[in-house]
Amino acid sequence: MVALVLANTSATPNNLMVSTLDEEPSNAWSQGDWKTFEESMIAGLRTVAPEYTIHVGFPGTSFWTNVTGGTTRSDSNLTYANHFYSPTQFATQGQGFASINNIDIYDLPWPVDAHAKAVAQRGGTTNADSLTAIDTAISDGVDEAEIRDRFRQLYVWATANNAKIIVSEFGTSTLTPSTSRQAYLSAMRGHMASRNFGGCQFSYDQDGLSGANRGLMDMTDGGNPGSRAWLPGILPSVIGVVEGWGSANAAPPTTTTTVP
Numbered sequence: 001m002v003a004l005v006l007a008n009t010s011a012t013p014n015n016l017m018v019s020t021l022d023e024e025p026s027n028a029w030s031q032g033d034w035k036t037f038e039e040s041m042i043a044g045l046r047t048v049a050p051e052y053t054i055h056v057g058f059p060g061t062s063f064w065t066n067v068t069g070g071t072t073r074s075d076s077n078l079t080y081a082n083h084f085y086s087p088t089q090f091a092t093q094g095q096g097f098a099s100i101n102n103i104d105i106y107d108l109p110w111p112v113d114a115h116a117k118a119v120a121q122r123g124g125t126t127n128a129d130s131l132t133a134i135d136t137a138i139s140d141g142v143d144e145a146e147i148r149d150r151f152r153q154l155y156v157w158a159t160a161n162n163a164k165i166i167v168s169e170f171g172t173s174t175l176t177p178s179t180s181r182q183a184y185l186s187a188m189r190g191h192m193a194s195r196n197f198g199g200c201q202f203s204y205d206q207d208g209l210s211g212a213n214r215g216l217m218d219m220t221d222g223g224n225p226g227s228r229a230w231l232p233g234i235l236p237s238v239i240g241v242v243e244g245w246g247s248a249n250a251a252p253p254t255t256t257t258t259v260p
Helices: 002-007 026-030 033-048 064-068 116-120 128-140 144-161 178-195 234-242
Strands: 054-056 078-084 164-170 198-201
Touching (some): 002 033, 026 033, 033 054, 064 078, 064 144, 078 144, 144 164, 144 178, 164 178
Parallel strands (some): 054 078, 078 164, 164 198
């Protein structure tokens, strides 16, 4: 199938990469089943796409802890996935999935401060898990320093393993305040650029007030797709990720980052 696609497009190794799974099954990996299958899949891909970069992930959700605790593969032309939604209390507010229950968090600002708890309660219905999550965010000091530290650890891992990282999912839910969303995305862009990480916004789609799909960011304004316009301030926060990952075109981080 890959050979057929490559033969019928104008794709080149400079504008297309091939991906296996960027969130890999933990149980199958630990048992060796998926790891063995992935190795054979990469070998098979190399017979039809010898010069193309292959994108792979890590067992679990490819969060930063999965990456820094993971191992590289033997193929030398790979990129490694990182999915970054930290701090989850902010980026995934309005979401209820897996072990994170932020379904009743709404309008939580970033950085998270002592006033966040009152701001984030939606009509007094915020559940106990959400309140605990906000309390934890306040006590932990959820701000740009958290992003900087986790990117530093990713950078240390990448340097030690001579690996290339692409933050192949990042973004926020639609329930984040617009000003905070712009600040957060701008900080993300800057820190990705400072570490020379590639980046991919999870989705540009508007998701209404439900916030049902984690990672979605309300990028547009208006009723139907034909009448939508970019929200002021949002596009400049992410366009640098498209224009030259880590190059002179990408904006510097909003705070000073010391590269180890």
